Amino acid sequence: MDDSSISVTRRYGGYVLAGAVLLMGALFGANWLLDTRDLSPNLRIAVALVPVLGFAILIGLEVQIVRHLDEFQQRVQLEALAMAFPAAALLGYVVESLQKAGVAQEWTVGRVWPLMFLLYVPAYFLARWRYR
């Protein structure tokens, strides 16, 4: 990460951290409530959707960060996403195929898509490596 990226990260880093903490709290809190409390059907829907707010905040922050990157960094980000997104889709296909074959039954698409964030990291460094 270079100087310009660092300045953008410093500007929004606190907000991203706060958003991530909020999201994790909402995820664990919602899951805990849904697993342990006897809630009405309407309240269960509301509780289940609470983490969406955290995701929305993080998406908004991500957009702000990308908008403040320079044109070259935006290209690197685009290439990283262009690798990570189809890779996550491929992983989803692999999991579905394995399930048809009778294995990996415990995996769901909901567990595969978050891996896109993990796939993004090597994809980002690969994209940067191309322009070294």
Next chain:
Amino acid sequence: MKSRLRVLRAEREWSQAELAERLGVSRQSVNAIETGRYDPSLPLAFRLARLFDLPIEAIFDPGESG
């Protein structure tokens, strides 16, 4: 696309970080332009031209493709 950016920068004894700061871009961007792995947008090319007080074609050589 080839560029004379590294030479022009060296003539002014600027580091990549210093040039990046003057342009308002990242050092990584300057490096990618200097190595010819990234072609800057027209607005950025104009900013470079103004900074070095040269026409764009004195900094960049599009080669055969131009």
